Amino acid sequence: MTDGTDIDEEGLGASDRRVRRTSKLAIVGAGAVGATMAYAALMRGAARTVALYDINTAKVEAEALDLGHGVQFMPMADVVGSDDIAVCADADVVMFTAGAKQRPGQTRIELAEATIGLVKKVLPELVAVAPDATYVMVTNPVDIVTYAALKISGLPPNQLFGSGTVLDSSRLRYLVAQHTGVAVQNVHAYIAGEHGDTELPLWSSATIGSVPLLDWQGLHGSGPLTREVRDRIAREVVESAYRIIEGKGATNYAIALAGSRIIEAVLKDERRILPISSLLDDYHGISDVCLSVPTLVGSFGAGDRLPIPMSVDELSGLHRSADALREVARSFGF
Template sequence: MTEINSRKIAIIGCGFVGSACAFALMQSGLFSEMVLIDSNNQRAEGEALDISHGLPFSKPMQIYSGTYDDITDAGIIAITAGAGQKPGESRLELVHKNVEIFKSIIPEISKRNYKGILLIVSNPVDIMTYTALKLSGLPSNQVFGSGTVLDTARLKYLLGEHLGVDARSVHAFILGEHGDSEIAAFSSANVSGIELKKFCDFACKTDKHEEAMKEIAEDVKLSAYEIIKKKGATYYGIAMSVRRICEAIILDQKSILPISCLQSGKNGIENVVLSMPMIVGKHGAERSVEISLSEEERQAIKSSADMLKGIIKTLDLD
């Protein structure tokens, strides 16, 4: 069996998202080797060369374009390949196009008896993670998606702006689907241990807290559409999210992140992939974390799961 090199990452897909992830990971210093793979090998070669030229300003690293034969010893494979989301198109409208693309990618990985971690970034990430799980046969702790890590960062950023505090002091999650049915779990949100509403009463001096929170949650949900409308694609935010997830894995940080992973019965949800808080470390999605949710939030997450299950039923994954 090929020994896994935890300091090697493979990125499959060198479009806007894949190349931004490669750039962010080069700067991170987490890896000593990175292989870029794309159906357009010239594109992969160009990205590898361009990013490599910045290495004198970063840390020593081997960056090159390659083939599936180069993935066998990678600690992490990040899959960003797929059709991009067009203006006005929902993430779920990408489903069938990208499932077909995964049907050509995942078997190539399986053929090499890969034993590392598959980090799915392609949209719609929940469905694509489920697809990768079914096609790869790998354990669910080793196959998970970037989920709502970016949505959660957007929520923290907007709450920080609203409250006038450092976004890193805001603790809150977006849960469920990475998409239109996602849920802002405000019932457990806090600012350095202070309940969100109490902090807002002190900092904002407004009696319209509920309306402000609904507006912020809606802004988070619409963020990607707004960015796509203005510049055609989103890639910097997700690249930083991928870097954060990789950091938790490579440094075995046991970080609690809302990654997209297989649900196994908690909150009445199973056999579907969506985002809930998980401890992320060197073994991948190591275990789930129970957080306080209102009954309304629980029902909303269950509705999100039911919607995703309905999509899964339309896929031919057997």
């Protein structure tokens, strides 16, 4: 005997099936970064629905169709694309990848003006259709864009943050692994500060396995990580994006994978420690600026910042990075 509600084989009523929530990822911008991020998220099964939004109707619809044709070969998901911002409605996570394209030789800071103008136009409309989403700004210069987006949207700092130096830290670990001959997964090191020219590696807290990186003596003839080697690696981390842009016009694969890691941390409440860019409040004496430090990330968005011990030089470098970003933000009226 039932009350008239249809019951399926799992014991759920039809009305329950209709209202049951599944994870939804919205990606703003169907360019190289946005489309590749959608692909990476789908391949990793990060979300049940992936929605692409772009003002270029033909491009966004074509990208969604192309991705959809491959769903058979990846974890099941729905893929939609539209030039109507309503496609982002009720998203759990919004990745903002739209912005001016970085030209060869152009710094990220030089991109700021055009991108901030776009954020002013689009972000309020996004918040209107997806007020409860966690917003992740990916567009460069990400620290300035994130700070501006917080001011424009009025969202709390835990709900909106930037992709920060998640990719830079991956580049750092890759280069250290290449030098030492160990798996990159066994290298634990962070880039902090600006996602750009003033960023800095936190060498003093880095480890390889359980060995402090500064004490590493080498394996397989690789040799220790001397000051000269560390400086070379740090320069390569900063310059690698410029090299990639010079050679192929855009960086898209690694940032898409880095972005998918952030997406999963939020949607699956993984409570991962990631060097995202968020608004700091008296972090080692730094306030009122968005820059990257290791931060707890989960369903709550950006959580506690880890009080990582730093050397005098590292702390000084982090303050210099903060001052540089704050100056740029002020020049744009924020």
